[in-house]
Amino acid sequence: MKLMFLGAPGAGKGTQAEVVAKNHSIPTISTGALLRTAMKEGTELGIKAKSFIDAGNLVPDDVVIGIIKERLAEDDCKNGFILDGFPRTVPQAEALDAMNINMDLVISIEVSDEAIIKRMSGRRLCGECGASYHTVYIPTKVEGICDVCGGKLIMRADDKPETVISRLGVYHEQTEPLKDYYSARGKLVLVDGTDTIENITAEIEKKLEAVEG
Numbered sequence: 001m002k003l004m005f006l007g008a009p010g011a012g013k014g015t016q017a018e019v020v021a022k023n024h025s026i027p028t029i030s031t032g033a034l035l036r037t038a039m040k041e042g043t044e045l046g047i048k049a050k051s052f053i054d055a056g057n058l059v060p061d062d063v064v065i066g067i068i069k070e071r072l073a074e075d076d077c078k079n080g081f082i083l084d085g086f087p088r089t090v091p092q093a094e095a096l097d098a099m100n101i102n103m104d105l106v107i108s109i110e111v112s113d114e115a116i117i118k119r120m121s122g123r124r125l126c127g128e129c130g131a132s133y134h135t136v137y138i139p140t141k142v143e144g145i146c147d148v149c150g151g152k153l154i155m156r157a158d159d160k161p162e163t164v165i166s167r168l169g170v171y172h173e174q175t176e177p178l179k180d181y182y183s184a185r186g187k188l189v190l191v192d193g194t195d196t197i198e199n200i201t202a203e204i205e206k207k208l209e210a211v212e213g
Contacts, residue, residue: 001024001026001080001104001105001208001211001212002080002081002083002101002102002103002104003020003026003080003081003082003083003103003104003105003106003107003208004082004083004087004103004105004106004107004182005017005082005083005084005107005108005109006106006107006108006109006175006178006179007108007109007110007111007193008111008113008116008167008168008171008172009116009120009164009167009168009171010111010116010119010120010164011109011110011111011116011193012109012111012193012197012200013084013109014030014084014085015197016107016109016197016200016201016204017030017082017084019197019201020082020201020204020205020208021082023201023205024080024208025079026076026077026079026080026081026082027076027077027081027082028081028082028084029068029071029072029077029081029082029083029084029086030084030085031064031067031068031084031085031086031088032085034067034068034071035049035053035059035064035067038067039053045063045066045067045070046067048063049063049064049067061089061091061092061095064086064092065092065095065096065099068083068086068096069099072099072101080104083103087178088174088175089174089175089177089178090177090178090181093178093181093182103182103187104187104211105187105189105207105208105211106178106182106187106188106189107189107191107204107207108179108188108189108190108191109191109193109200110190110191110192110193111193111194112194113165113168115194116164116168117161117164117165117168118136119134120158120159120164121155121159121160121161121164122134122135122136122137123155123156123159124140124144124153124154124155125153125154125155125156126146126148126149126151126152126153126154127151127152127153127154128146128149128150128151128152129146129148129149129151131146131147131148131149133146133147133153140153189207191203191204191207
């Protein structure tokens with residue numbers, strides 16, 4: 001199965017991609033992780049990507065696509081894979097098509113902007129050990145203090161409401177058009193992302209069974 005997860009930042013696509021990947025024994029291909037690995041290993045494309053990131057610029061499509069192409073050629077992708085965080089734009093999707101990589105299903109996890117802002121602005125990290133919490137869903141025993149090591153909890157800059165609103169704007173402008181792109185090809189399914197993690201997974205598995213069946 002060649003799958004793709006779409007959704008706004010904080011919609012839970014990374015969580016679902018991990019669960020589905022485990023259930024079907026296929027790898028999750030995360031653009032962010034691939035870029036970090038390529039830069040760490042100092043590959044030709046990694047060095048290129050680092051020069052853009054260090055300058056505060058977005059990594060251009062041709063570099064991202066090159067890194068994705070290299071990863072998809074590896075043996076563990078032969079039985080399928082999940083794309084998480086790629087493509088981000090219609091030109092990237094067209095490049096994927098040009099590589100003759102045809103997705104079986106594109107799963108869009110739907111969550112309203114209001115719910116995303118509430119969800120992400122409640123996230124907290126321990127500044128000492130990195131443990132993750134949420135003020136509503138995973139609260140600590142003592143407010144602001146890590147259950148694991150007693151360190152102080154911090155809010156990532158990415159999770160501040162003004163940053164989340166800005167990121168949602170970029171998503172609606174650049175990435176959301178992919179829904180129309182894949183809908184026109186009969187590949188898109190929508191899943192309600194406001195349910196429990198388990199129920200969302202069950203709904204995704206139903207959609208996969210329909211495609212496999």
